[in-house]
Amino acid sequence: MNSIKFMSEAETMSTEAAIDSSKLKEEYSQFVGRKVLLIIATLAGIVVLAGVAATLGSANITPIEVYTAILARFFPGTFETTDFINTIVWQLRLHRVLMAIFAGMGLAVAGAAMQGILKNPLASPFTLGIASAASFGASLAIILGAGFVSGQWLIVGNAFIFTMLASMTVYGLARYKGITPETMILAGIAIMYLFSAMTSFLQYVGKSEQVQEVVFWMMGSLGRSSWEKVGIVALVTVVCALALMYFSWDINALGAGDETAKSLGVNVELVRVLCMMIASLITASVICFTGTIGFIGLVAPHITRMVVGGDHRFLLPTSGLVGALILLGADTVARTILAPVILPVGIMTSFLGVPFFIYLFLRRRKEYW
Amino acid sequence: MVKITIKDLSFSYGSREILEDLNVVVGDSEVLSLVGPNGSGKTTLIKCIDRILKPKGTILLDGGRDLQTMSRQEVAKYIGYVPQSTTSALTTTVFDTILMGRRPRMGWRVSDEDIDKVVEMMKLLHVEEFALKDFSELSGGQKQRVLIARALAQEPEVLLLDEPTSNLDVKHQLEALDTVRSIVKTTKISAVMAIHDLNLAARYSDTLVMLKNGMVHAVGDPLSLLTKENIRAIFGVEAVVMRNLDRPYVVPIRSLNGEAP
Ligand SMILES: Nc1ncnc2c1ncn2[C@@H]1O[C@H](COP(=O)(O)OP(=O)(O)O)[C@@H](O)[C@H]1O
């Protein structure tokens, strides 16, 4: 029909007003530019930290040797490295470093998406019972040796399948009362208690070495990583993160309330369910290999939100990078601080992240949520 | 031309019938106000028109297309909605809040045209000085103006406003309604608003629809509709109606509590 043109005044706009408009646009593009800059800076930080992390360990090698060994694999003629360094970097350390990066990224993106679609600062895939479902799956494998797959993938497969089962159940329960943040969170909490109780029961009947293994699994560790596993985690994380970013505008609109989102053309329930499933898939793929690392998904998005604000076009990727940085940093410290003892990374993430989080939280005077 | 034709519209929350067999026509380039006491169904009707709620009956747009068969995205291009109050939980700047109104019309990337539209709306509603402030830090009235700007950024054919003046001071009430009316007249869109102030309704509307208990009590222009009798029947209030510059002017006298209306 008639396209709207309010420009009748604007056409005769005084030069003063014209300057005003271009100044507003300028300010906004600076505002966006700062976020892009932050993304680039975080990315650079990860590359540097990755190099440093790969140098640390029982064998002493320098960052230059690490980068050379990496480049030598891609440009064999141009860069020279020794077999020893090559083995240390490629077979021992690099996959673990990459696992930290992609696992941290995945958990953080999933957390940011969950907080957005549930409009709840405490939401993360873990509040929806996912961690306890994964723990139950792993316990079942460790203690009873029972599960859906067999062999070396038993624990992984169980953790993954129970995680996805939990999120399907949350969805199924919430559907009866309408897919709102409240119904999903309540259903999630119910599921969480159910799986925790079942895990406790298994621990009660299990042998003490088995129980110990379960406890270690639940603390989270990157020690079980391999190139194969990194490949899976990286693929799932990147594809799912892009999918979630595709919904950025819809998640933004949900933040203004379901009714407003509907009036802006968002299919509210569909977006909420899809994003929840995607976030669950990322989480399941990560924690089935690492055990439950809970803290990143909650705090990385908060730290990011305090800095870049609530626009999910920027919040999702930046959270991912911040999550990668935190987990990589935590794992590096966990590997080295009490060397040769390697601490579970789940313990370290909290030790490192909490003080930083509290600092930002106290320093910022504005409401950030 | 007709923008919206509402035929035999009914809506119930569970078993409770809220709207009953409503028939309303919203014409081209007109401001239509819904008046009626609290709980008479104004908000519900507005939400039905925006398909936030799904009523029974038919709503035809532009005389032809059936609203109930359109996708949300299509509806969002046609209808802009300004909610009565908003509890935005997440932080967003005023600029981003208004930019969200472009969602039905833009892809993932924001084009220059979208930015221009946002800037234009900010100036129109006088919120440009808050551009990069957080929406949650604004006063109630400033928020309301931002929400009107967001709805206009959708470039809708019909603007729905739920008590747009309830949070505004006198000056901003007049300014907001002036803006709405002038946009309606210059761009030939239509506005449907729920409003409590009968005098503002009379001054800024072409048509009034009086609602009572989810039914249309009367429809017409402000002058013929705002009579002592109608006000008594709808609100249970005794009032004097004066004339001022060809507009009715309502002075409420007392509530007829308990007395038969
Ligand atoms: N979510 C709801 N569930 C059940 N009843 C509702 C709901 N929202 C409104 N109502 C009822 O619908 C009727 C009309 O409400 P509403 O449209 O908000 O009136 P108005 O905007 O005219 O004050 C009221 O009686 C109210 O109690």
Ligand SMILES: [Mg+2]
């Ligand atoms: Mg109302």
